Amino acid sequence: MKRKDSKGFIKEVMKFYEGLSKYYSAKNQKVYWKDAYEEYLQNLHRQQHKCSFKDICMCNTKKILNLYDDFNNAIPTIRLYHAIERDSGNFDHIINPVEMYLPKIVTPRIIDQRIKNQQGLFMLIPIDFDPDPNPKPDLDPEVKTKKRRNRIQSRINTLLYTNKENEAVAFTIPCCMKEKIRKELSNIGISKSFIYPDATHYAEDIADSYLN
Known part of the structure; x- marks a missing residue:
């Protein structure tokens, strides 16, 4: 539009x-x-x-x-x-x-091989509005921005795995495990060229196979 x-x-x-x-x-x-x-x-x-x-x-x-x-x-x-x-x-x-108030997980249209391989999802962020019918005009801009961010985040959290305090739970992959995970993924066919199927990443995969 x-x-x-x-x-x-x-x-x-x-x-x-x-x-x-x-x-x-x-x-x-x-x-x-x-x-x-x-x-x-x-x-x-x-x-x-x-x-x-x-x-x-x-x-x-x-x-x-x-x-x-x-x-x-x-x-x-x-x-x-x-x-x-x-x-x-x-x-x-x-x-x-x-529905414009609610966040959503969106499946993209499959328009090329990259999107098909990635099997990715997108988050549609909702439109924000102030639920207070009589907002204070003299409210500090930073406070107003923080309240707005918190409103949006609380709605996004409905799609996330949260704790009892309604905070999103993060899962951290230790740095020392990344190389091992990459090799395991490569063994089942998931590599750079699978995620980004173009000549550059195919060449990088070939070069990595000789280095490793």
Whole structure:
């Protein structure tokens, strides 16, 4: 997407969050994220089966329905749909903006041998927003940045192996073991040229075989 469209889409996501935060201000936050999209999809299902729209108006869910409709009908969102279709083909035009809040592990498209061999995954970092409806304008920039970093990290930690303090657990490979691990990997065919299948790394593997 163009930078202008990308910024416009983020604004639409933020606008959605602001509306949803007001609607769920008195509710538990777990319910806030869990129920919103389910209620929206249930109401879409009811509309498709021509249930009484009066019933929907009678319940608070109509407010959520309007928030989602406004988001999905916004011009930046529609432009995002077009960008996705160019890459992935047709799909249902119902993006869940709540998903923009959550981190994800993404599998890349297999477009060349290197990506196929690496079998790598990517992390999609979520959009950040301040959950405080009345943030302090005089807050120190460093404190504000630290709070923002902590908010994002706490969400990323949901994908990681963490301890009781919700801190990511790191596994350190001792330096003295690296050479042994490389040789074991090489014995099963995983070498530089496997990870980076190009002429330069093939040549390096051949040279290493003579050195070792």
